[in-house]
Amino acid sequence: MSAIEVRDLRKSYGALEAVRGIDFTVERGEVFGLLGPNGAGKTTTVEILEGYRRRDGGTAQVLGVDPAAAKGDWRERIGVVLQSSAMYETLTVVGMLRLFAGYYREPRPVDEVVSLVGLEEKRNDRVRRLSGGQRRRLDLGLALVGDPELIFLDEPTTGFDPGARRRAWETIRGLRKLGKTILLTTHYLDEAEQLADRVAVLSRGKIVASGTPAELTGAMPATEIRYRENGREVVLQTDEPTRVLNELTGNALANRRELEGLVVRRPSLEEIYLSLTEDQGE
Amino acid sequence: MRLLRHELRGELILYVRSRELAFFTFLLPMILFVLLGSAYGDDTIDGYDGATFLEAGMIGYGAISVAFAGLAIVLVIRRESGVLKRLRATPLPAPFYITALLSSYLAAFAVEVVGIVLLGRFLFGVDTPSHVPSLILALLLGVISFCALGIGLASLIRSAEGASAVVNAIYLPMAFISGSFFSAESFPSFLQAIAEVLPLTYFIKLVRAIMLEGQEIWTQGTNVAVVAAWGLAGLIVALRSFRWEPHEG
Numbered sequence: 001m002s003a004i005e006v007r008d009l010r011k012s013y014g015a016l017e018a019v020r021g022i023d024f025t026v027e028r029g030e031v032f033g034l035l036g037p038n039g040a041g042k043t044t045t046v047e048i049l050e051g052y053r054r055r056d057g058g059t060a061q062v063l064g065v066d067p068a069a070a071k072g073d074w075r076e077r078i079g080v081v082l083q084s085s086a087m088y089e090t091l092t093v094v095g096m097l098r099l100f101a102g103y104y105r106e107p108r109p110v111d112e113v114v115s116l117v118g119l120e121e122k123r124n125d126r127v128r129r130l131s132g133g134q135r136r137r138l139d140l141g142l143a144l145v146g147d148p149e150l151i152f153l154d155e156p157t158t159g160f161d162p163g164a165r166r167r168a169w170e171t172i173r174g175l176r177k178l179g180k181t182i183l184l185t186t187h188y189l190d191e192a193e194q195l196a197d198r199v200a201v202l203s204r205g206k207i208v209a210s211g212t213p214a215e216l217t218g219a220m221p222a223t224e225i226r227y228r229e230n231g232r233e234v235v236l237q238t239d240e241p242t243r244v245l246n247e248l249t250g251n252a253l254a255n256r257r258e259l260e261g262l263v264v265r266r267p268s269l270e271e272i273y274l275s276l277t278e279d280q281g282e
Numbered sequence: 283m284r285l286l287r288h289e290l291r292g293e294l295i296l297y298v299r300s301r302e303l304a305f306f307t308f309l310l311p312m313i314l315f316v317l318l319g320s321a322y323g324d325d326t327i328d329g330y331d332g333a334t335f336l337e338a339g340m341i342g343y344g345a346i347s348v349a350f351a352g353l354a355i356v357l358v359i360r361r362e363s364g365v366l367k368r369l370r371a372t373p374l375p376a377p378f379y380i381t382a383l384l385s386s387y388l389a390a391f392a393v394e395v396v397g398i399v400l401l402g403r404f405l406f407g408v409d410t411p412s413h414v415p416s417l418i419l420a421l422l423l424g425v426i427s428f429c430a431l432g433i434g435l436a437s438l439i440r441s442a443e444g445a446s447a448v449v450n451a452i453y454l455p456m457a458f459i460s461g462s463f464f465s466a467e468s469f470p471s472f473l474q475a476i477a478e479v480l481p482l483t484y485f486i487k488l489v490r491a492i493m494l495e496g497q498e499i500w501t502q503g504t505n506v507a508v509v510a511a512w513g514l515a516g517l518i519v520a521l522r523s524f525r526w527e528p529h530e531g
Binding site for chain 2: 052
């Protein structure tokens with residue numbers, strides 16, 4: 001049985017169709033990335049799967065249970081990191097973790113969680129004294145303390161500086177090694193590429209591409225060749241750059257012409273992502 | 283039961299750790315009692331011993347402080363910051379959460395009442411209350427009704443920034459008009475007219491009837507009914523508008 005199975009999932013807020021019929025499956029032990037710009041429907045999708053929102057259509061199974069009908073037993077098996085890190089400011093790191101550990105039947109030892117999220121030095125600090133990145137890591141710790149099978153991470157590194165992002169990535173990779181299934185949303189392409197086994201690109205409530213990061217890169221358009229001819233920009237796209245270049249340069253040499261501003265390049269994953277989601281316009 | 287105990291313990295720690303709560307809902311009623319008691323304790327108010335009269339008023343003020351300045355504000359802050367939403371993702375059942383939260387405020391109020399009674403006894407020579415069962419029932423009725431009102435009020439407030447302003451603007455004048463600090467008899471008639479509909483007025487009357495006149499709670503039908511009706515109104519609002527998630531944007 002897959003960890004998550006979503007079929008034709010739909011959700012509207014009034015006239016706005018936030019999720020317009022999406023399908024995806026997350027296998028056990030897999031890190032699955034939902035990638036897309038702000039407003040693409042990532043959080044709505046995840047919050048339906050977490051049991052926060054009712055779907056308008058389609059089916060959803062999370063650990064074999066419909067999240068809309070889920071009970072406490074099911075919540076023992078999932079861990080949730082929401083977009084904002086909300087906690088009790090007056091508790092210490094350990095105090096916060098102990099409080100949450102008590103909500104679960106078989107929690108992971110608090111000390112283990114502290115080191116898993118790298119907060120050993122802050123363990124007795126009050127939450128209000130933590131930096132943004134440290135709060136986010138504690139938030140992840142709170143999601144882990146129940147020792148869940150499946151973890152939802154909604155934009156876990158938004159607003160981080162590069163160093164903090166690297167550290168968060170290391171932690172998330174660590175979870176993968178523990179055999180956890182992870183559903184991650186992000187609007188950072190490199191994050192999806194670094195962490196996810198498979199990615200679905202969401203744009204305006206629809207999945208516009210999916211596959212492993214390598215498959216997405218493989219689906220890239222051909223190599224692009226640009227040069228100027230009589231002041232006009234010429235752009236060629238080809239799957240045989242060697243042959244095309246040979247002909248181009250051969251011709252130019254024979255005619256004693258210069259290929260002005262010649263550029264040969266492959267579009268980056270960034271550009272593919274942008275071309276997939278650029279219809280967002282407004 | 284283990285879960286409930288665990289959450290109650292957590293809530294008590296949170297209550298004790300919060301300086302604002304400790305001051306406004308716990309210490310302030312006692313401080314005011316000491317100040318007002320020093321000023322008017324030896325006077326006769328409405329024909330009663332001043333300190334005893336004030337002690338009953340301070341217990342009323344303590345109840346409304348715990349429910350409004352405490353529970354209502356805390357609930358709004360927890361909801362708008364996303365803590366309530368976060369808790370919903372854990373296996374902690376909602377009824378356990380609400381019960382533990384409520385119990386922690388009831389416990390705070392109970393300790394506060396003991397503190398006020400001890401202050402009255404040792405600073406102002408007020409007799410330790412008799413008719414204890416009636417008094418306990420009356421206090422429970424009052425603080426639970428006010429907590430229901432507090433939860434209802436919290437459900438109507440949309441932002442954490444405005445929470446304490448709104449709550450203070452309601453409960454402080456209410457405490458004043460209802461006669462927590464002075465006798466309401468000398469108030470102008472329009473204030474007395476407002477006092478006529480406020481739940482705290484009836485709660486204080488109820489407590490004074492028991493503490494000053496030696497009445498039992500079952501002789502106080504009107505006072506009990508008005509306090510309970512307000513509590514029920516709060517409960518209905520709470521059931522209709524309570525939410526776990528912050529108001530977006």
